[in-house]
Amino acid sequence: MSPLILSSPLVSPSKETNHLVFDASILQNETNLPSQFVWPDHEKPVLDPPSPPLHVPPIDLKAFISGDPIAASNASRLVHSACQEHGFFLVFNHGVDSNLILEAHKVMNFFFGMPLLEKQKVQRKFGEFCGYASSFTNRFSSKLPWKETLSLQYSGDPKCSNMVQDYFLNVMGEDFCDIGRVCQEYSQAMSKLSLDIVELLGMSLGIERSYFRDFYEENDSIIRLNFYPPCQKPDQTLGTGPHCDPTSLTILHQDNVGGLEVFVDQKWHSITPCSDAFVVNIGDTFMALSNGLYKSCLHRAVVNSNTPRTSLAFFLSPRMDKVVRPPKALVKYNNQRMYPDFTWSTFLEFTQKHYRADMKTLDAFSSWLQMERK
Numbered sequence: 001m002s003p004l005i006l007s008s009p010l011v012s013p014s015k016e017t018n019h020l021v022f023d024a025s026i027l028q029n030e031t032n033l034p035s036q037f038v039w040p041d042h043e044k045p046v047l048d049p050p051s052p053p054l055h056v057p058p059i060d061l062k063a064f065i066s067g068d069p070i071a072a073s074n075a076s077r078l079v080h081s082a083c084q085e086h087g088f089f090l091v092f093n094h095g096v097d098s099n100l101i102l103e104a105h106k107v108m109n110f111f112f113g114m115p116l117l118e119k120q121k122v123q124r125k126f127g128e129f130c131g132y133a134s135s136f137t138n139r140f141s142s143k144l145p146w147k148e149t150l151s152l153q154y155s156g157d158p159k160c161s162n163m164v165q166d167y168f169l170n171v172m173g174e175d176f177c178d179i180g181r182v183c184q185e186y187s188q189a190m191s192k193l194s195l196d197i198v199e200l201l202g203m204s205l206g207i208e209r210s211y212f213r214d215f216y217e218e219n220d221s222i223i224r225l226n227f228y229p230p231c232q233k234p235d236q237t238l239g240t241g242p243h244c245d246p247t248s249l250t251i252l253h254q255d256n257v258g259g260l261e262v263f264v265d266q267k268w269h270s271i272t273p274c275s276d277a278f279v280v281n282i283g284d285t286f287m288a289l290s291n292g293l294y295k296s297c298l299h300r301a302v303v304n305s306n307t308p309r310t311s312l313a314f315f316l317s318p319r320m321d322k323v324v325r326p327p328k329a330l331v332k333y334n335n336q337r338m339y340p341d342f343t344w345s346t347f348l349e350f351t352q353k354h355y356r357a358d359m360k361t362l363d364a365f366s367s368w369l370q371m372e373r374k
């Protein structure tokens with residue numbers, strides 16, 4: 001049976017389109033990758049020797065939150081230098097229940113272990129963000145990522161307090177209310193953790209500690225479950241292509257397989273898995289909010305030929321209509337604005353309808369905004 005199935009015509013808003021469907025359970029045993037999954041030579045990963053590990057500073061969040069002044073200035077210094085260089089750091093003693101993290105990985109493995117037809121019941125629709133996608137075969141025609149994803153929207157607005165769980169219930173049905181509950185609880189824990197982290201970022205930037213906590217209180221964030229099946233030619237493709245996250249802050253929990261890589265000093269470096277820590281990285285929106293002081297960094301995910309890999313990414317984003325504009329104190333440094341004002345809803349739409357996020361998304365978005373505003 002072909003690993004790529006021509007699906008029934010997908011009736012999109014304006015036209016009928018046929019698109020391929022990536023059935024991971026079959027494709028993962030294929031030695032000849034379909035051409036759509038083969039990346040250009042300059043982007044193919046070199047897996048032998050493996051990328052050297054990047055030392056990212058481990059931040060003891062409990063010590064910072066406890067108000068210990070020494071710990072706070074320590075954490076602030078470590079974060080400041082990491083975020084000016086590559087934007088990645090680890091947080092431990094984060095206060096997130098380890099059983100919740102285990103449960104989240106369990107439900108993720110259950111979901112992606114379902115038959116393709118079951119997963120397709122929540123297929124991401126054209127132009128929308130939420131839902132299941134297998135390699136985005138209905139979004140892109142080349143450089144397809146070797147992954148399946150389930151993307152959900154989370155709202156910190158008390159009036160939408162169960163958005164994640166409701167999605168499972170309303171779109172997938174009663175049988176999925178347990179998965180929905182776990183994903184809802186996990187998202188809530190990530191939202192709480194992200195407010196602690198942005199408070200630390202504020203302190204490290206020398207502004208009022210509560211400034212970013214207030215800015216992101218009612219966040220409209222995204223949670224994404226990533227499943228990377230094994231691939232027989234892992235040096236030909238990528239699980240997630242080179243990109244900077246367009247969002248504000250990413251809190252990632254990866255399983256112990258490894259595959260996340262960061263581009264620093266003109267070389268790819270691996271981030272060693274550490275189950276009791278979260279990998280945190282600055283995204284484009286926070287880079288704009290810090291007026292370019294903190295860097296949104298190029299990263300990717302490579303795959304391997306033996307073991308499936310999973311990662312849980314929480315993408316913190318401000319309320320859709322909030323204007324992303326750096327505080328005055330961060331403009332005085334160089335007395336010029338690095339990026340125009342924008343709202344997250346406009347930037348998200350840009351990445352979903354106009355531009356495939358890569359390493360230049362924010363610059364492309366800034367140019368697009370200037371054209372649109374003429």
Ligand SMILES: C=C1C[C@]23C[C@H]1CC[C@H]2[C@]1(C)CCC[C@@](C)(C(=O)O)[C@H]1[C@@H]3C(=O)O
Binds near residue numbers: 222224240241242247
């Ligand atoms: C706002 C977003 C778009 C993506 C998911 C979040 C943050 C990261 C973005 C992404 C992972 C960057 C690489 C390309 C992408 C298409 C992907 O491989 O999933 C991006 C996501 C997306 O557009 O769905």
Ligand SMILES: O=C(O)CCC(=O)C(=O)O
Binds near residue numbers: 240254301313
């Ligand atoms: O799965 C990973 O390790 C990274 C995924 C990623 O960068 C993303 O989804 O934005």
Ligand SMILES: [Fe+2]
Binds near residue numbers: 244250
């Ligand atoms: Fe990313």
